[in-house]
Amino acid sequence: MLQLENITKTYTKENQTIRALNSVTLNVSEGEFVVVSGASGCGKTTLLLTVGALLKPTSGKIKINSADIYEMTSEKRSVFRANNIGFVFQQYHLIPYLTILENVKIPMLAGKSNISDNDVIELIDSLGLKDRLHHTPAELSAGEKQRTALARALLFNPKILLADEITGNLDPENIEIVMTRLADFKNSGGTILLVTHDKEVSKKADRVIYLERGEILNI
Amino acid sequence: MNINKLVIKEITRRKLNFFLGLISVIFAVTAVIGALTMLKIHDLKTGEIIAQKELETGKRMIVLEDDYRKIMKNLGFNLLILPKDQNLNDLYADDFASKYMPESYVDSLAASPSMYIRHLLPSLQQKVEWPEKRRTIILTGIRGEVPFLHKDPKEPMMVAVPKGTMIMGYELHNSLNLKTGDKVELMGRSFKIEKCNEARGNKDDITIWINLQEAQEIFHKEGKINAILALKCHCSGSDLAGVRDEVYSVLPGTQVIEKGTSVLARAEARDRAAKEAQDAILSEKVQRNNLRNERENFASILVPLVLLTSTLWIAFLFIINVRSRKSEIGILRAVGVKEISIMKLFLYKALLIGLLGAFIGYFIGFGIGTIWGRLFSVELFSVTQFIMVMVFAPLLSLLAAYIPATIAARQDPAEILKED
Structure with a gap:
């Protein structure tokens, strides 16, 4: 499903070359739930953005369902991202002037528009937010915001879900709701790559990989 | 979604950003349309002022012409009806006509329904030696003005000289030391001086006027005259051909000449008045044109400045908008x-700002222009101008937002x- 071949990503900052990812090779099967763990600044988010077709590696190849995503043009990569990848971030990135319903429908701007309002509402309801449909993000709790972000990521039922510290700001009750929804996604064949420090969350993964200074320690 | x-959701969320952009476009369009409307009003007013001036001048010219005709009447007769065989060379050389025509001619003319002529004065005139005083004089016999039978009676310009009396020119009575009431002998006849004329500076100063019948007897030309002095009608203008046709139809054996000095004086006076009026109109046009140029120069500096400022301001607002929407x-x-x-997220917003700003700005600018110019007219509204504004303002707004x-x-x- 997901293949990373010798991925290296370097940055130049103040005339110094920083190696964020160093020869990372990783294979993730379809329906697999993989947790990426490691200290701050070890390259977890860089790995997620690289896999998410948002950050081109300095070298190496990334294939999703055998498609080399960085061989595509920027336009095609956008379409591929819209159809295959779902993102959830610790900071939610909800659009403040839109309601919850509208925020969840945002991926429809990327092209697909064959999802009915009922389907969207059903999705939102599955995350316990039905009574918040017409509220704006400012009126929601952190857990509700994160659930909204998860609903947005799942709108097109992506093949792979990339989640970055999504339980970091949540109370146990909300963590439970989110993890249940992730389990549902995995059970329906979805692949998950989750960055987290939370050991309880890691226990629910099929596999945990550790990053240190841009390198995978063990698999 | x-x-x-x-775009609409974002605008309703960030009203101030949208409002500031909108104000900027409204301000720019208002400045452009206000300036253009004022210039158009200026042109309309100039047209009206010049038309009014031309109308006033036309009326003044009519009054002036009438005044000059009245003056001409006071200057004296301006037509001379002579026998057809009178040689004009001789007339100008001798200062009097040497050929004769029947006195009855004047009565025939007076009896005709003349359109052109009023005031008729028949005369018999010859340059002769005044033997008693050894002077060369022009002896003129007149019978006073002959009234027209078909016109309202008017006060005669000249009355007849009674028999046995004379009117004497200045040079004669002055050099001979004669005065009114003195008795003098002329060609064996005794005359009393009825009136001594003031100096006129022409042949009248050596002229003696006596009764026409007595002159005819002295010259042995009973029932004859050699000229009829006449005054053209006010309404005739300078249509000498019309006068001639009229006189010839009544008196085929005559010729009509217009006195040159009078004609020239009148023409010159009329030309002077016309030129004065034209100069006044031209001066008004120059003044209005200068004022327009001043306004146009001001607008040509103001408008680009406003457009540039507005464009930069919109660009600045969009840069702020882009920064605040990074996430x-x-x-x-x-x-x-x-x-x-x-890109569309920002360009659609710019388009909306441009369209709305252009629409509002056009009518505000139009209103300000008409209030400032103190003129409201449907003529001022231009569909082409409106369309141009509705096209170019959004284009400028798009241009400003393009880089952000x-x-x-x-x-x-x-x-x-x-x-x-």
Whole structure:
């Protein structure tokens, strides 16, 4: 499903070359739930953005369902991202002037528009937010915001879900709701790559990989 | 969910940003349309003022012409009806006509329904030696003005000289030391001086006027005259041909000449008045044109300045807008929204600002222009101008937003998402 071949990503900052990812090779099967763990600044988010077709590696190849995503043009990569990848971030990135319903429908701007309002509402309801449909993000709790972000990521039922510290700001009750929804996604064949420090969350993964200074320690 | 809906939602959320952009376009369009409307009003008013001036001048010219005709009447007769065989060379050389025509001619003319002539004065005139005083004089016999039978009676310009009396020119009575009431002998006849004329500076100063019948007897030309002095009608203008035709139809054996000095004087006076009026109109046109140029120069500096300021201001507002929406752009790119769609988010907003600003600005500018110019007319509203504004203002707004929109579209979503 997901293949990373010798991925290296370097940055130049103040005339110094920083190696964020160093020869990372990783294979993730379809329906697999993989947790990426490691200290701050070890390259977890860089790995997620690289896999998410948002950050081109300095070298190496990334294939999703055998498609080399960085061989595509920027336009095609956008379409591929819209159809295959779902993102959830610790900071939610909800659009403040839109309601919850509208925020969840945002991926429809990327092209697909064959999802009915009922389907969207059903999705939102599955995350316990039905009574918040017409509220704006400012009126929601952190857990509700994160659930909204998860609903947005799942709108097109992506093949792979990339989640970055999504339980970091949540109370146990909300963590439970989110993890249940992730389990549902995995059970329906979805692949998950989750960055987290939370050991309880890691226990629910099929596999945990550790990053240190841009390198995978063990698999 | 679509781009348009997102644009409207964003505008309602960030009202101030939209409002400041809108104000900027309204201000620019108001300045342009206000200036253009005022210039158009200036042109309309100039047209009206010049037309009014021309009308007034036309009326003044009619009054002036009438006044000059009245003056001409006071200057004396301006037509001379002579026998047809009178040689004009001799007339101008001798200062009097040497050929004769029947006195009855004047009565025939007076009896005709003349359109052109009023005031008739028959005369018999010869240059002779005044034997008693040894002077060369012009002896003129007159019988006074002959009234027209078909016209309302008017006060005669000249009355007849009673028999046995004379009127004497200045040079004669002055050099001979004669005065009114003195008795003098002329060609064996005794005359009493009825009146001594003031100096006129022409042949009248050596002229003696006596009764026509007595002159005919002295010259042995009973029933004859050699000239009829006449005054053309006021309404005739300078239509000498018309006068001639009229006289010839009644008196075929005559010729008509117009006294040159009078004609010239009148023509010159009329030309002078016309030129004066034309100069006044020209001066008004120059003055109005100078004023227009001043306004146009001011507008030609103000308008580009306002347009430039407005464009830069809109660009600045969009740069602020792009910065404040970084996170939004990042997530939109992450979910697969294309660069062109990100650009549309900003360009549609700019288009809306341009269209709305142009519409409001046009009518505010039009209103201010008409209030300032103190003239409201349907003529001032131009559909072409309105369309131009509705096209160019949004274009300028799009141009201002283009670079910020491009910056937004080319932002690296990974950088944005990593920052947060």
